[in-house]
Amino acid sequence: MFYQLYELNHAMMAPWRATADAMRLAYANPLNPISHTYFGRAAAAGLEVFERMTRRYGKPEFGLPETVVDEQTVQVREKIVWRQPFCNLIHFERALPKGRSSDPKVLIVAPMSGHYATLLRGTVEALLPHSDIYITDWIDARMVPLTEGTFDLDDYIDYVIDMLHFLGGDTHVIAVCQPAVPVLAAVAVMEGNDDPLSPASMTLMGGPIDTRINPTAVNQLAKDKPIKWFQDNVVMQVPFPQPGFLRPVYPGFLQLSGFMSMNLDRHLTATKDFFEHLVKNDGDAAEKHRDFYDEYMAVMDLTAEFYLQTVEVVFMRHALPKGEMMHRNQRVDTTAIRKVALLTVEGENDDISGVGQTKAAQTICTNIPEDMRMHYMQPDVGHYGVFNGSRFRREIAPRIVAFQRQHSRRAKPVGRVIKGGKPG
Template identity: 50%
Template sequence: MLYSLHETGYYGATPLRLAALATREFWSSPLNPARLTDFGRRMFATADLVTNLTRRYRRPEWGIDSVEIEGQTVKVRPQTVWSSPWVKLTHFSRDMTDMRQAGRRAVEPAVLIVAPLSGHYATLLRGTVQAFLQDHEVYITEWENARGVPVMEGRFDFHDYLDHVRDMLRFLGPRAHVVAVCQPGPPVLAAVSLMAQDGEAARPASMTFMGSPIDARHSPTVTNKLAEERPFAWFASNMIYTVPPPYPGMGRRVYPGFVQLYSFMSMNIERHQEAHLRYLQHLMADDGDSADKHLEFYDEYLSVLDLTEEFYLQTVDYVFQRYLLPKGELVHRGRPVDPSQIADVALLTVEGENDDISGIGQTQAAHELCAGLPAELKADYVQPHVGHYGVFNGRRFREEIYPRVRDFIATHESRVHKGVQAA
């Protein structure tokens, strides 16, 4: 019922939205001599704000068509190289002619960035991708919005997610590098563990976990405490709704993205109100640059996707309530998952000092679980003065975190190549 009410509210606001659009066009038209007056700017700003508050926010574009390498602009073309109904694997292909002009002639390490399936689209990692593109062949998972997947495609749960990660690593071939950002940490570690147990040639050369809840018992945050305080049945009864028509996934039971979005916004409602007030003031003052920055942030922040019922509930159960992976109790399709069997996949963990989503120690827990790894294949880094988002985006990520991840990958790319040559 809640999903239907949400859609009814959106369509009910259509007259207001159309009126705001018409008003915005009128007061921004170069044919309107009053558009630059104080009254005209106020009318335009108010109409623009109403338009943005009532419109539909769809999957954002990547907007990455080039990257600068050694002072040379290198053209970039995103292309889907592998897919299922639930995900597409996007390769950011760099122009080889431009790469040679930049002095890069050798094949650079392939990196699979596993994006979170936790409410936002993979484009939230735009800055992460741009950084990695300077030195790597970058692939990223773009998970589908569950409301867009027909019921006939079947279920998609935690175990399916794990299998998809394995399949994509197999597609990339032997000894790629995998980077898990936030939510994917536990299923990616489980996937690599199973690949190590099976001695798969396609197991990665290194794995990097950034702000991931490997063991959510450490430094519990508000999010962790909510999962602990509420019984599992509460999440099943209050967080799951049915997708209404006309979406392709109508009839599918999901955890709607708008529920999570409203929950996050309600935690910082005053900050969001102040941000929109500043946006209104920037428009009235004709400060286009500041207004554009506001729109860029909220275009991403307000674009959300739905999660399948089974994936969401299993994640709550496995990761945040029963802690199956760190307790050695995770079983995948009848097989126990044992990270201690990982013997040659280098491990790097990255955390933010002020992370209020995945507290300090939650990601570091991977080191204890990977007991079979020698010390020289392990590294840990805690970035001072950053929160959760700063672990994978922003200035400190670009200048302080990424260089460490880049060097770690380069070290173990070289290690693997030497091992192959020796063999």
């Protein structure tokens, strides 16, 4: 019922948003003398803040039409190359010069935790000059009809394995945040089955491999509440007239509310600063705010079965690091991983996946040779900075590129490695 009320509230606010937007345009119109006064700028700023706070944010675009390869600008085309009801696989196809050897294939597994894959736009942009990039584009569960069946953590692992099979040998996989557990599980299953298409390397970034280490507020909630509490309080049915009508989901707006409440003072300060930037005609600062929150506020629903299984297996039972995780009828044995190189990356100030939680993968993957493993902790970044921002581009991305090229199972590509890319 709460989801229906949420939708009703959005519908009721629609006329007010339209009115506020029309009035904002009137106050901001340079032909209106009031627009050149403090009152006019303040009124336009207040109306924009209201419209943005009550808006439903749609799925953003990656917006990466080109990249630079070997100091030459090349065109990039997004192409869906693999489809399933709950996920598309997008290939960023680069128009490389004829005769140039290909770069390593990289599968980026985006988080299925409320935001769209475009949250990793900066990740893709930084790696695109040096890698042949594919990324998982998870589908909003409220857009998937009930006739398509269910989707849980086991299905997620199957999807990862299927995509690695589709991409073929010598593929490198990167898991950002939430996918760290299912990607590690998928690789363990493949290695346990002597799968020849297991990836050449896996990079786990800011993921909850073992949430018993330095638990955060997110981890503490799962520890304090029984699974039935989550079933009763956060699982809701998709309302009419969405395609996924009656599908039980964990709504994206609840996930967003939880994340915002963790740093409410920071978001309130950002909103106040945005208002002041608009009044002062500081267009650059205001545009940065719009870009960030257009992405941050765009959320998607998760299937209830996936969400509940993840909470129980990852955050309550800690099944993977204990060696108790099951995939279908097979135990996930991380000690079976022998041929896949492992890179783990953490942020010093991560308040979502605490320091040490991702590094735990190095401990439980005991049979990966020492010369095929590496851990890196980036100073002075939080969770978002692990996969985005200037420090990611300058410090983390070069290490990922170098690590993947070092552990490629084929001849080294001709493409130039970015500076600072030596692992260590």
